[in-house]
Amino acid sequence: TDSYETILVERKGRVALLTLNRPKALNALNLQVMREVVAATEALDRDPDVGCIVLTGSAKAFAAGADIKEMSPQNYLDMYLSDWFTAWDRLGQVRTPTLAAVSGYALGGGCELAMLCDILLASDTAVFGQPEIKLGVIPGIGGSQRLTRAVGKAKAMELCLTGRTMDAEEAERAGLVSRVVPADDLLGEALTVAETVAGMSLPVAMMAKESVNRSFETTLTEGVRFERRLFHAVFATADQKEGMSAFTEKRAPKFTHR
Ligand code: CAA
Numbered sequence: 001t002d003s004y005e006t007i008l009v010e011r012k013g014r015v016a017l018l019t020l021n022r023p024k025a026l027n028a029l030n031l032q033v034m035r036e037v038v039a040a041t042e043a044l045d046r047d048p049d050v051g052c053i054v055l056t057g058s059a060k061a062f063a064a065g066a067d068i069k070e071m072s073p074q075n076y077l078d079m080y081l082s083d084w085f086t087a088w089d090r091l092g093q094v095r096t097p098t099l100a101a102v103s104g105y106a107l108g109g110g111c112e113l114a115m116l117c118d119i120l121l122a123s124d125t126a127v128f129g130q131p132e133i134k135l136g137v138i139p140g141i142g143g144s145q146r147l148t149r150a151v152g153k154a155k156a157m158e159l160c161l162t163g164r165t166m167d168a169e170e171a172e173r174a175g176l177v178s179r180v181v182p183a184d185d186l187l188g189e190a191l192t193v194a195e196t197v198a199g200m201s202l203p204v205a206m207m208a209k210e211s212v213n214r215s216f217e218t219t220l221t222e223g224v225r226f227e228r229r230l231f232h233a234v235f236a237t238a239d240q241k242e243g244m245s246a247f248t249e250k251r252a253p254k255f256t257h258r
Contacts, residue, residue: 014051014198026064045094051198063110075211101190122168122177122185129165201239202257207243
């Protein structure tokens with residue numbers, strides 16, 4: 001975790017904090033950022049002592065999009081053969097819960113990166129949008145799909161077709177973000193939420209995440225069936241015994257993540 005150039009990785013107990021660090025480019029997401037974020041996140045995902053991964057940027061920009069200067073000279077075959085952006089999908093596939101703490105610009109790939117995370121917290125300065133159309137392109141890291149699922153067709157279509165942005169308040173109203181907090185509190189609040197998640201049983205949190213994510217992939221009947229199977233499965237964990245015993249004994253649970 002020491003050899004990254006475009007991100008910073010810190011550990012705070014069971015929480016890992018990953019900070020995008022290309023300030024001069026407003027954290028534009030070039031291929032190096034993609035490789036480093038994905039590698040760091042997958043390494044943290046393999047670490048049983050990490051219970052939540054927080055992804056953040058700077059006060060001014062979570063990320064102002066994919067790197068336009070890097071993309072500009074590419075042709076179709078370059079994009080196709082290198083399967084441009086596909087590695088980002090792996091961020092959505094990690095099992096450990098992830099949280100995006102968004103301040104400032106979350107545009108294009110920045111908005112898509114935030115939407116690849118499980119929990120999305122915004123500061124009151126956050127600005128979201130998919131302005132690719134203004135560059136003569138379309139979203140490429142899942143924006144047209146995840147934004148539509150998050151906020152519905154009406155807003156997604158308007159944002160993708162006009163490139164207009166929405167502020168944090170509109171994003172919360174539309175259901176894109178779970179909460180808006182004052183800019184100065186964003187990181188503190190994000191870490192508090194992350195510590196809460198990381199304090200839960202990790203395998204059970206993974207199953208909760210897996211079950212919610214399943215709703216985007218399947219029918220209601222199949223999704224409920226999937227949830228029921230996992231619900232039954234948690235009764236194989238020591239943490240279910242501990243959590244329910246602790247409630248009965250009127251004490252705080254001590255989860256062992258087993
Ligand atoms: N790619 C590359 N460089 C970027 C960038 C991006 N997406 N966004 C900002 N930068 C660079 C600027 O070029 C500038 O660099 P120089 O100092 O070398 O000129 C530096 O970051 C600071 O940016 P600005 O001077 O533009 O800062 P500002 O405060 O005036 O404006 C902004 C901020 C409105 C966010 C503006 O930078 C902007 O519009 N950025 C592009 C937003 C965008 O179109 N994002 C979508 C990209 S395409 C995409 O993401 C495809 C996809 O789906 C994956």
